Amino acid sequence: MIKNRKIATKLLTLNIISVFIIILFTFIGIDTSLKDRDNTENLILCADRIYVELSEHFNIENTNNKNYIESLKKEYNNLEIIIYDKNENIRLKTDGVDEAKIDLNQMQYIMRNKNGDFNPFMKEYKLIDNGQTFELVIFKYRSSNSTVESYIMRILFPIIIVLIIEYLIIRRKVKQLIYITDGIITMSNENLEYRLELNSNDEFGILSHEINKMSSNLKIKIDNERNMYKLKNELIANISHDLRTPLTSLIGYMEIAKNLDLKLEEKNDYIKKSLEKAERIKILICELFEYSKLESGEVTINKIPINIIEMLEQTIGEYSNLAYNNYLDIVKLYKEFEIITNIDGNIMIRVFENLLDNAIKYSKKNSKIYIDVINDENYSIITLENTMEESIECDSNMLFERFYRGDKSRNQKISGSGLGLFISKSIVDLHGGEIHIETEGHRFKVYIKLPKG
CATH class of the missing domain: 1.10.287.130 (Signal transduction histidine kinase, dimerisation/phosphotransfer (DHp) domain)
Known part of the structure; x- marks a missing residue:
């Protein structure tokens, strides 16, 4: 089972970051809209303050009126100011107004139908000076980036960016998945x-x-x-x-x-x-x-304490005549007379017979077969060494494979099924032991390691 689910972790992390970015930019957009000096609420507030200022200090005869309304314009968000009389003659205006006479209806029409990158603001008031009534118009052509659409874009922008990033990551993973799928199809076509x-x-x-x-x-x-x-x-x-x-x-x-x-x-x-x-x-x-x-x-085994020396002596006695007829001498290197090992003698004898039979079949004429037993504390180790007619040209482990008989050209005249060593290894494995072969040139040596317990 995969403990570290990195893809799930990546996607979860990406989603958390995405939500954080969206929330952050949403708050930024809201905060920006609240702080926008050109938003309608702010412009109404500024216009009302200009009106209050003019109501308190306006005097149509004052020669400093021009500078005064310009200062109000700068102070209150660059709002344009027009003061005109009942005949629609402009008596006072800021520098942003070019007309000398005003047509209020036309101006309102223009304000309502202004196209392009402008979102106009206009508010009207009445001023009274020395018993005379004047009309006060405060207006401004606002850039459309101050509109609701701009606020929406400020919120949509991070969402779009996050979606693009997620798309690229998922697209990369989908490509990897397609690559793996194509590879599996290739393998399924026996490649x-x-x-x-x-x-x-x-x-x-x-x-x-x-x-x-x-x-x-x-x-x-x-x-x-x-x-x-x-x-x-x-x-x-x-x-x-x-x-x-x-x-x-x-x-x-x-x-x-x-x-x-x-x-x-x-x-x-x-x-x-x-x-x-x-x-x-x-x-x-x-x-x-x-x-x-x-x-x-x-096959089930029934282990009992058996003198392995006695079993070897029995096998050697049975095959001594066959060895003699093939001009071979069996040399016993062990000195012990008794080594007790827990084995199933009925099937272990087959191992010794197979190994000795193979040694006699494949040994060089007029050579010796050496048999030794090492009495280890926990194991009985049996070795059988002989000199082959020809050297082994394969991996010695292959000799334990079922049906394997080595070089066919050498073994055509030698009877056998190719099962002897496979059977021997299977029996040794059933006893919890080990068997392996060492070869060097024409030298061939088999090791059997059997647990005594």
């Missing part, structure tokens, strides 16, 4: 050598790595299955040959033995040869039966 190259520390990176690992493991399994299928075919061919040859000889010898004209000595010789062929067939069938049981997991 298991294809590898995803995604340098990312998030879940997509982990997913790519795991898919690559899965593809690699699957390729190894498929290759192993293909090799196994090939080896099985070879086994069938080998077993067929190894069964057919002695079976043909057996039938031939029995046919000859039926001949009534043969002497008793000759008949006994043919019967002996027939028994040898029958024994060879029996060994092959037994190996196949043992392999089948080990593969199905039906």
Whole structure:
């Protein structure tokens, strides 16, 4: 299970930042709108103050009126000021007004229909000076950036920016997902050598790595299955040959033995040869039966304390004649007479028989087979060393594979199913032990390590 969900963390962080930015800019927009000197509320307030100022200090005859209203304009947000009489003659105005006579209706019409980048403001008042009534018009052409639309844009801008950033991030992740999907499709088309190259520390990176690992493991399994299928075919061919040859000889010898004209000595010789062929067939069938049981997991072991030296002596005694006939000497290097080990003797004896049989089959003529036992505190270690006719040119671990028989050209004349070492390793594994092979040139040495307990 992935503990650090980096994509989820990134998206959560991005959403938190997005909400923060939106809230921040919203407050900024509201604050800006409140502080905007050209907002309507502020302009009304300024216009009212100008009116109050003029109501208190205005005198149409005062020669300083021009400077006075200009100072009011500067003080109150650059509002334009017009004072006109009942005949619509402008009596006083700020510099921003060009007209000498005012048409209020036309001015209101213009204000209402002003186009472009302006949002006009206008307010009217009445002034009384020395019994005369004057009209006061205060107005301003405001820039449209002070309108409600500008405030909305100030809020929408950060939202748009956040959406763009989220889109770019999600787009990148979608691209990675599409890349992974295409890679899986490529692998599913039996291209298991294809590898995803995604340098990312998030879940997509982990997913790519795991898919690559899965593809690699699957390729190894498929290759192993293909090799196994090939080896099985070879086994069938080998077993067929190894069964057919002695079976043909057996039938031939029995046919000859039926001949009534043969002497008793000759008949006994043919019967002996027939028994040898029958024994060879029996060994092959037994190996196949043992392999089948080990593969199905039906084999159970019953460990009891057994003197492993005695078991070795028994095996050596059974194979000494075969070794002698092949011009081989079996040399016992161990000195102990008793090493007690908890094993199932009924199946462990098969291991010793397989190893010694292989050593006799493949050893160089007129050489020696060395057998030794090391009495370790917790383990019994058995070694068997011989000199091969030819050097081993493969990984020694391959020798433990089922149906493997090494170089075919060298082993065509040597009977066997290729199951002996596989069976031996399976039995040793069932005992919780270890078995491995060391080769150096023509030297071949097998190590078996069995726990005593």
